Amino acid sequence: MKKSLLSAVALTAVVAFGGSAWADVLIGVGGPFTGPNAAFGAQLQRGAEQAAADINAAGGINGEQIKIVLGDDVSDPKQGISVANKFVADGVKFVVGHFNSGVSIPASEVYAENGILEITPAATNPVFTERGLWNTFRTCGRDDQQGGVAGKYLADNFKDAKIAIIDDKTPYGQGLAEETKKAANAAGLTEVVREGVNTGDKDFSALIAKMKEAGVTIIYWGGLHTEAGLIIRQAADQGLDATLISGDGIVSNELASIAGDAVEGTLNTFGPDPTLRPENKELVEKFKAAGFNPEAYTLYSYAAVQTIAAAAKAAESIDAEAVATAMKEKGPFTTALGDISFDEKGDPKLPGYVMYEWKKGPDGNFSYFQKDS
Structure with missing residues (x-):
């Protein structure tokens, strides 16, 4: 009851x-x-x-x-x-x-x-x-903002370098690579290699051989950390002395796990670090x-x-x-x-992209750290 x-x-x-x-x-x-x-x-x-x-x-x-x-x-x-x-x-x-x-x-x-x-x-x-x-x-x-920052950085800091622009053929990777290429070209910098690879690819030997032949010293990568880490590691293993520069798609500490010590000196764009x-x-x-x-x-x-x-x-x-x-x-x-706040399109009004560098932190592990402007 x-x-x-x-x-x-x-x-x-x-x-x-x-x-x-x-x-x-x-x-x-x-x-x-x-x-x-x-x-x-x-x-x-x-x-x-x-x-x-x-x-x-x-x-x-x-x-x-x-x-x-x-x-x-x-x-x-x-x-x-x-x-x-x-x-x-x-x-x-x-x-x-x-x-x-x-x-x-x-x-x-x-x-x-x-x-x-x-x-x-x-x-x-x-x-x-x-x-x-x-x-x-x-x-x-947006990638037109991020690519603009990356392209200008390439032109300002690597004007005499031989640059390869590589992407993963996705809307993100290809879009970012093209925006970066556009900004770099407008600043007078022309790439010597322009290629696309497939997401999920594991062996980049042919691409690295092509970049070695062209004397590439800077690789701009439009894509995510998975393929980026393999490219960095395999390039080092195969004697290609080139710095990889990319965007927000590689901002995971898993990149260092894939690339190993070769990740040191890698650069990427991202927004100002909110954890700071x-x-x-x-x-x-x-x-x-x-x-x-x-x-x-x-x-x-x-x-x-x-x-x-x-x-x-x-x-x-x-x-x-x-x-x-x-x-x-x-x-x-x-x-x-x-x-x-947002504009009519839905894009935020926030500070722009800045550059990060991968190096060992105080704990002895590699990670990305915001560079001084």
Whole structure:
């Protein structure tokens, strides 16, 4: 009898509160949680989960709690579409992701058609925000910005070098390489080798032989850390004395694991390191206390969730289109990256790209460190 009474009371409570037990705000996190780019997927996941936990502890989004839903796209566009459709079926309102531009671009169309806002911490191809969709935002920069910085750096610092420009034929890698080539060529620097390789390739002997024959001393790489590490290591093994320069796609300490000691001196562009911001000291320590180094895109993902929450508060709504409008009209919003506001395309107004150099840190391990300007 007592059990029946309690059940009746519980049922009455659910009805009285109008189903408030189901009021979680679902935020999907899409990225490569398995496969060769899983390190980047972990950054997106851990950043979003920590932001959700911190926001929930402070009262949530407009009084509702965030629930993170994961979707593993394995850096594959087709799988990204499957993840997008799953998010639609799950009732997700917002997506933090994806990591790859080649996944983010097609997935964003599924989201746009189904009333879901997407904010990527990492997809830098300009096309993502250039199609006039209402729902596309990013907390990172664009490859035309990044390539411009890289191209100028090459022209300013290696004007007498013989440069090879290599990419992985993906929307990200090829786009970044072409933007860098454009800026370098405009500054009077012409490459001696221009090639593309396939993602997943393991043996770069033929490419390295071609670069040796051309006397290459600088390799500009448009792609991710997996192939970059192999190129660096194999070039050193085969006697090609060349420095590799790349973009944000190699900002994982896994690069050093693949390349070994040959990684020393490698250069890459990335945004100003958010872990160095004094305001983030406690947040960084929180990640490290949990056994996770918040490198690269971790705080970009954290900031993406912060932005959704702040824009929803400004809009006084969790409707995705209302939040999208607020993101463009109500900023700036305070985040781990600093104050963020967005233009009409959904691109953030943030400081530009800077250069990093790979070298041994105080712990004796190789990592990337922001160069003095």
